[in-house]
Amino acid sequence: MQLSTEQVAAYRTKGWVVVPDSLGEAEVAVVTEAALEVLERPGPEVGREADGSPHVCWGMHLFDERLATLTRHPGLVKPSRQLLANDIYVHQSRINMKQTNGSIVAWHQDFGTYHRVDGVPDPRGIMIAVFCDDVTAVNAPLLAVPGSQREGLVSTAAIDPTAPDHAEVARYRYDITDDTMAELVDRYGLETITATAGSVLFMDMTVVHGSSVNISPLRRLLLYVNVCPIDNCGLSFERPEYYAARDFAPLEPLDAGCLDRFQAGTIPR
Numbered sequence: 001m002q003l004s005t006e007q008v009a010a011y012r013t014k015g016w017v018v019v020p021d022s023l024g025e026a027e028v029a030v031v032t033e034a035a036l037e038v039l040e041r042p043g044p045e046v047g048r049e050a051d052g053s054p055h056v057c058w059g060m061h062l063f064d065e066r067l068a069t070l071t072r073h074p075g076l077v078k079p080s081r082q083l084l085a086n087d088i089y090v091h092q093s094r095i096n097m098k099q100t101n102g103s104i105v106a107w108h109q110d111f112g113t114y115h116r117v118d119g120v121p122d123p124r125g126i127m128i129a130v131f132c133d134d135v136t137a138v139n140a141p142l143l144a145v146p147g148s149q150r151e152g153l154v155s156t157a158a159i160d161p162t163a164p165d166h167a168e169v170a171r172y173r174y175d176i177t178d179d180t181m182a183e184l185v186d187r188y189g190l191e192t193i194t195a196t197a198g199s200v201l202f203m204d205m206t207v208v209h210g211s212s213v214n215i216s217p218l219r220r221l222l223l224y225v226n227v228c229p230i231d232n233c234g235l236s237f238e239r240p241e242y243y244a245a246r247d248f249a250p251l252e253p254l255d256a257g258c259l260d261r262f263q264a265g266t267i268p269r
């Protein structure tokens with residue numbers, strides 16, 4: 001579960017690498033079922049579409065043993081430790097389900113909020129995404145600016161106080177301005193990130209990314225586990241724990257079959 005020299009080089013150059021087949025079909029079924037259950041939670045950790053249907057849950061690993069196990073899956077932990085050359089902790093996890101005609105995710109860097117709001121000092125960390133569905137050009141893949149990690153923190157990112165979800169979510173979100181985005185895309189280009197279910201994406205958390213509306217009938221469920229090295233902990237504690245870690249204990253990888261003790265369809269709620 002170590003990355004090859006070529007995979008590491010791709011991560012360093014482009015800012016991300018996708019590792020296919022990191023999770024088997026049964027493992028994907030287990031974490032998918034867990035995610036769908038967790039999205040039914042009534043609390044403020046769940047973000048909703050305008051019609052009330054849930055599409056995001058922050059801190060997923062705090063609420064479910066199967067998702068906590070996922071954060072310690074060797075297919076996630078070992079490559080992350082390799083790329084960051086250190087032990088790691090989970091700064092934030094989240095479920096992101098893009099349903100038909102659901103919301104967009106505006107251009108941003110995850111590190112933008114982690115630094116400005118959560119007090120994570122350095123741009124060192126990885127946004128891991130576990131693909132629970134096949135993602136192609138048709139079901140609103142992640143879009144990202146390759147090489148944008150070289151910019152560090154993009155300075156012209158702004159908060160939009162008129163955003164409909166400003167009170168709960170958007171006041172923490174530093175969206176990249178249109179002018180900055182145009183400059184970045186001119187300099188670096190823009191790519192889609194497509195992959196089959198069971199793939200795992202490792203993306204530098206300073207890469208500028210976003211996604212558009214999913215007008216297809218195909219669900220697009222991704223599970224995010226954002227990790228930082230243990231010498232780069234958030235210091236502000238302004239946001240609740242489901243947004244930003246309190247537990248900085250190093251993640252110890254479990255064995256490769258760690259999700260096998262769960263079975264989709266038989267997990268008690």
Ligand SMILES: O=C(O)CCC(=O)C(=O)O
Binds near residue numbers: 110142210222
């Ligand atoms: O899944 C997506 O489309 C993007 C999610 C994302 O970047 C975020 O939640 O910060």
